[in-house]
Amino acid sequence: NAGVTQTPKFRILKIGQSMTLQCTQDMNHNYMYWYRQDPGMGLKLIYYSVGAGITDKGEVPNGYNVSRSTTEDFPLRLELAAPSQTSVYFCASSYEATSGNTIYFGEGSWLTVV
Amino acid sequence: GQNIDQPTEMTATEGAIVQINCTYQTSGFNGLFWYQQHAGEAPTFLSYNVLDGLEEKGRFSSFLSRSKGYSYLLLKELQMKDSASYLCAVTDSNYQLIWGAGTKLIIKP
Numbered sequence: 001n002a003g004v005t006q007t008p009k010f011r012i013l014k015i016g017q018s019m020t021l022q023c024t025q026d027m028n029h030n031y032m033y034w035y036r037q038d039p040g041m042g043l044k045l046i047y048y049s050v051g052a053g054i055t056d057k058g059e060v061p062n063g064y065n066v067s068r069s070t071t072e073d074f075p076l077r078l079e080l081a082a083p084s085q086t087s088v089y090f091c092a093s094s095y096e097a098t099s100g101n102t103i104y105f106g107e108g109s110w111l112t113v114v
Numbered sequence: 115g116q117n118i119d120q121p122t123e124m125t126a127t128e129g130a131i132v133q134i135n136c137t138y139q140t141s142g143f144n145g146l147f148w149y150q151q152h153a154g155e156a157p158t159f160l161s162y163n164v165l166d167g168l169e170e171k172g173r174f175s176s177f178l179s180r181s182k183g184y185s186y187l188l189l190k191e192l193q194m195k196d197s198a199s200y201l202c203a204v205t206d207s208n209y210q211l212i213w214g215a216g217t218k219l220i221i222k223p
Contacts, residue, residue: 042118042201042213043157058210090156097209103147105156 002026006091006106013081013113021076021109023091031094032074033058033103034066036087043090049074050097081113116140118214120202125220126192134187134200134217142207148176148187149201151216157201160187189219197221 006023013019025032030051035043045058049068063085065077074093078085091106118138126132138146145164149157163169163178163185175188187200199216206212 040122040215042215043203043211044213045210097205102159102162103211105158107156108154 004091004093004104004106006089006109008109009107010110011112013078013111015081015083015113017081018077018079019081019111020078021089021091021111023074023076023106024072025074025091025093025104026072027093027095027104028071029093029095029104030071031096031101032068033092033094034064034074034076035090035092036060036085037090037108038087046076046089078111083113085111086113087111116206116212118202118204118212120200120214120217122215123218123220125222126189128192128194128221128223130192131188131190132192132219134189134202134219136185136187136202136214138183138185138202138204138212138214140204140206140212143180144205144207144209146176146178146185146205147201147203147211148174148185149203151199151201153198160200192221194221194223 004025033048034046044060047066049055089109092103094101094103120136148160151157161176168177173190178185201216202214
């Protein structure tokens with residue numbers, strides 16, 4: 001079972017460049033999330049979606065954009081990369097809201113902005 | 115504000131028992147999760163508590179006291195592969211997950 005798949009795993013960006021982190025899940029989950037994890041810090045929610053066509057800001061949305069055209073896909077767009085966006089990014093999904101529903105994570109994307 | 119506190123790092127010996135504590139102050143409570151995260155990998159689900167008491171799952175147990183805003187994860191018969199970070203996360207009244215910074219557990223032979 002593939003679960004949550006995100007690409008690329010590693011990427012180096014120059015300041016001001018743009019890129020998209022891809023995420024897809026094959027579990028027919030309604031909820032999808034993008035988190036970033038900085039060293040020694042907890043996971044911070046960037047954006048989330050409760051279903052196709054619906055997206056909402058999380059705790060740290062500035063500098064990012066998302067779309068949810070299908071149930072399976074939830075790409076994260078960085079428009080003008082900044083060094084502060086150097087982090088590990090995790091895409092995740094759950095069947096419903098997180099009360100009692102396990103979140104499944106992708107393997108992570110290590111992004112460095114130089 | 116919302117806050118989850120866990121020790122930054124703990125060390126234990128192979129074969130022993132270790133308890134990782136988590137205290138939380140959140141706007142509402144709709145459950146508490148424990149996740150395990152090995153270095154360079156994604157978090158994986160360990161346990162979920164929504165009612166007070168102890169949930170046991172093999173070598174791992176998780177306890178919750180909602181009145182005290184407190185949980186712990188108990189790991190028995192420690193193995194070297196248990197070396198990882200353990201993340202505590204609470205679902206608040208808006209069903210948003212609030213994550214602790216994680217506790218890095220180091221197992222020594």
